[in-house]
Amino acid sequence: MSRLTAGVALVTAHEAQPDPDGPSGEDVGMTATSFMSVSLDPPLVLVSLREGSRMDDLLAEQPLWAVSVLSEHQRTTAGRFAMKGRISDRLLFDDLSYERGTASGAPLLEGALATLECRTEQRVPAGDHTLVIGRVLTASAPAAPDGPLTYFRGRYRHLA
Numbered sequence: 001m002s003r004l005t006a007g008v009a010l011v012t013a014h015e016a017q018p019d020p021d022g023p024s025g026e027d028v029g030m031t032a033t034s035f036m037s038v039s040l041d042p043p044l045v046l047v048s049l050r051e052g053s054r055m056d057d058l059l060a061e062q063p064l065w066a067v068s069v070l071s072e073h074q075r076t077t078a079g080r081f082a083m084k085g086r087i088s089d090r091l092l093f094d095d096l097s098y099e100r101g102t103a104s105g106a107p108l109l110e111g112a113l114a115t116l117e118c119r120t121e122q123r124v125p126a127g128d129h130t131l132v133i134g135r136v137l138t139a140s141a142p143a144a145p146d147g148p149l150t151y152f153r154g155r156y157r158h159l160a
Contacts, residue, residue: 006033008078008149008156011047012106013058013065027107028089030055031082033151034129035067043136045118048129054089056130059120065134066106068098069114071146072158077109078149079156103137113148114141 012029034048045067049056059065070078080092097110101117108115118134125131147159 002153005150005152005157007035008033008070008151009035009047010068010070010074010077010081010109010112011035011049011055011065012068012108013055013062014100014105014107015058016062026088026090027093028054028058029081029092029107031078032067035069038133043139044121044133045116045136046131046133048126048131051125051128051130056132059132060123060130063120064104064106065118065120065132066101066104066108067116067118068107068109068112069116070109070149071111071113071144072149073146074109074111074149075156075158101138108140111144111146112142113144113146114139116140 009032010029011032014027015025032047036046038044038046098107101108104117116136117138118136120132121135122133123130150157
């Protein structure tokens with residue numbers, strides 16, 4: 001499967017404040033290369049999450065999430081959110097330019113080729129992953145001078 005070129009997206013969600021008197025909720029993000037359109041009517045997309053990952057656990061509780069389709073100049077961001085074993089995502093968002101989605105409350109990256117906000121419609125167990133199908137609530141495709149960031153044979157690449 002490493003020979004199948006994939007687009008790269010950042011999937012984000014906002015974790016609710018667990019304790020009304022405690023610290024506020026946290027933004028969570030993960031790099032995804034298994035993201036695709038499922039249907040135009042109704043507008044549905046799918047992301048594949050490793051079972052038991054932080055994002056899988058969060059989206060089991062939080063139905064609202066967002067996707068930023070990354071452009072070739074966002075390679076560093078993709079690598080940052082693909083790191084394994086991190087404890088917190090708080091620092092990963094610190095120096096990124098983003099706006100908070102109006103429907104999901106999740107971060108949407110500035111400079112992305114497209115952004116989507118979604119509500120989970122269905123979760124499907126599939127081996128060691130969970131396929132999360134989301135209904136698109138908002139979509140934006142700002143004019144972008146860059147091409148897409150892609151992933152091929154274990155490395156981030158851009159179209160030549």
